[in-house]
Amino acid sequence: MDQQRPAPHTDGPAPAPAPAPASAASRVRAAGFLLGLATVLVGLMAGLFFAFTVSVMPGLDASDARTYATAKRQFNSAIDGNGLFGTAFVLALLAAAAASAVEYRAGRRRAALWAGAAAVAYLVVLVLTFAVNIPLNNELAAAGDPAGATAADVLDRFRGTWVPANTARTLLCTVALAALARALLLHGRATPR
Numbered sequence: 001m002d003q004q005r006p007a008p009h010t011d012g013p014a015p016a017p018a019p020a021p022a023s024a025a026s027r028v029r030a031a032g033f034l035l036g037l038a039t040v041l042v043g044l045m046a047g048l049f050f051a052f053t054v055s056v057m058p059g060l061d062a063s064d065a066r067t068y069a070t071a072k073r074q075f076n077s078a079i080d081g082n083g084l085f086g087t088a089f090v091l092a093l094l095a096a097a098a099a100s101a102v103e104y105r106a107g108r109r110r111a112a113l114w115a116g117a118a119a120v121a122y123l124v125v126l127v128l129t130f131a132v133n134i135p136l137n138n139e140l141a142a143a144g145d146p147a148g149a150t151a152a153d154v155l156d157r158f159r160g161t162w163v164p165a166n167t168a169r170t171l172l173c174t175v176a177l178a179a180l181a182r183a184l185l186l187h188g189r190a191t192p193r
Contacts, residue, residue: 031102031108096118
């Protein structure tokens with residue numbers, strides 16, 4: 001005969017139940033949203049860097065030093081003062097990294113790996129931007145009249161370094177975009193209809 005034991009007596013209120021873990025369905029939706037957001041934002045950045053690589057910088061190279069320096073300063077000023085650009089620029093990395101983490105927690109390791117690879121490639125873009133492109137932009141802004149000898153040296157260094165760094169950013173963003181597209185494809189295949 002089974003005997004039931006009485007519940008032990010406690011002096012305080014019953015402990016609150018542990019919060020329920022996030023459902024698998026909500027993780028899947030969150031991962032899909034984050035992957036989509038990261039893909040759009042990285043795509044926008046890839047497009048911006050690509051446009052500079054194939055049209056803006058070659059067009060400026062065909063101009064005189066004063067036009068080149070003035071136009072590049074204006075581009076930099078417009079981008080630096082644009083909160084929307086700055087938000088998209090940083091949010092692309094955060095969304096890709098978060099998507100990778102959520103996919104991993106949802107047990108979708110392959111999608112997580114591709115999203116993580118995208119985040120790493122895009123992180124290199126940010127490092128290049130802050131270590132190379134922005135300091136060169138600042139040096140060009142402070143150089144003064146490009147007709148002067150010092151400013152001409154700055155402009156030569158700018159052209160010789162900024163352009164290859166931007167080409168690298170274009171390629172890295174393209175790699176990140178392709179990796180996010182692969183992660184989205186794997187996410188879609190694994191999501192029940």
